[in-house]
Amino acid sequence: QIRLTESGGGSVQAGGSLRLSCVASRDTQSMDVMAWFRQAPGKEREGVAAIDKHGVTDYAASAKGRWIISLDNAKYTLHLQMNDLKPEDTALYYCAAERYRGLTAMEALTRPADLGSWGQGTQVTVSS
Numbered sequence: 001q002i003r004l005t006e007s008g009g010g011s012v013q014a015g016g017s018l019r020l021s022c023v024a025s026r027d028t029q030s031m032d033v034m035a036w037f038r039q040a041p042g043k044e045r046e047g048v049a050a051i052d053k054h055g056v057t058d059y060a061a062s063a064k065g066r067w068i069i070s071l072d073n074a075k076y077t078l079h080l081q082m083n084d085l086k087p088e089d090t091a092l093y094y095c096a097a098e099r100y101r102g103l104t105a106m107e108a109l110t111r112p113a114d115l116g117s118w119g120q121g122t123q124v125t126v127s128s
Contacts, residue, residue, distance in 0.1 A: 001116075001117060002024055002025055002026050002031075002097050002099070002116075002117035003024070003025035003117075004022050004023070004024055004025070004095045004096070004097060004117055004118065004119035005022065005023045005119055005120070006020060006021065006022045006093065006094065006095050006119045006120065006121060006122040007020070007021050007022075007023075007122055008020040008021045008122060009093060009122030009123045009124045010123075010124070010125070011125040011126075011127065012085055012124075012125075012126055012127075013126070013127050013128075014085060014086055014087055014126055014127065014128050015084060015085065016085050016126070017081070017082060017083045017084075017085065018082045018085065018124060019079060019080070019081050019082070020036065020079065020080040020082065020093055020095075020122060020124075021077055021078070021079055022034070022036075022077065022078040022079075022095030022119055023075070023076055023077050024076045024077070024078070024097060025076075026076070027073070027076060028071055028072075028073050028076050028077070028078065028097075029053070029073050030099055031053060031097045031098065031099055032052060032053050032098050032099055032100065032101060032102050032103055033050055033051065033052045033053065033097070033098050033103045033104065033105060033107075033108040033115070034050065034051055034071065034078045034095065034096070034097045034108075035047060035048075035049065035050035035051070035069075035095075035096050035097070035105070035108045035109060035115065036048050036049045036050070036069065036078075036080045036093060036094070036095060036096075037093070037094045037096055037112060038089075038091035038092065038093045038094070038124075039091055039092050039094070040090060040091040040092075043091075045094075045112055046060065046062075046091075047060060047108065047109030047110060047112060048060045048062065048063045048067070048080075048093075048109075049063055049067060049068075049069035049080055049109075050069065050105035050106070050108040050109050051069050051070070051071050051078070051105055052103070052104050052105045052108070055071075056104065056105050057069050057105055058104075058105035058106045058108075058109055059109075060109065062088075062089075066082065066083050066084045066085075067080060067081060067082045067083065068080070068081045069081075078095055078097075080093070082124070085124075085126045086126060087126045087127065087128045088126075089124060089126050090124060090125050090126050091123075091124060092121040092122070092123050092124075093121060093122050093123075093124055094118055094119055094120075094121045095118070095119040096108075096112065096115040096117060096118045096119070097115060097116070097117045098114060098115045098116050098117070099116070099117075100116070101114050101116075103115075
């Protein structure tokens with residue numbers, strides 16, 4: 001089991017930026033894929049960005065052009081740089097990872113049930 005700890009959430013105004021971080025308890029180079037998901041009240045969990053062991057990334061349409069996912073293997077840390085935030089980005093953001101299923105970044109975004117490790121989440125609130 002991998003322990004994942006998110007941080008970096010907060011309250012910002014529309015147009016602002018936040019950088020989320022997720023520290024893993026194991027070497028991130030051992031992960032097949034790591035990803036960010038979000039869930040707003042009353043809505044389903046949504047994959048927003050993922051990066052696989054080859055460094056290939058994928059993004060939800062809502063995140064493309066605004067956000068960047070990156071992995072600092074030296075620090076066992078996954079980041080999500082979120083720019084141009086909008087009120088509809090308000091949600092609880094989760095980090096997730098998988099070591100054994102060989103998922104690609106694209107697969108990770110649409111198959112959250114196949115990711116075995118999840119963090120507790122960090123809240124992002126964007127006001128208009």
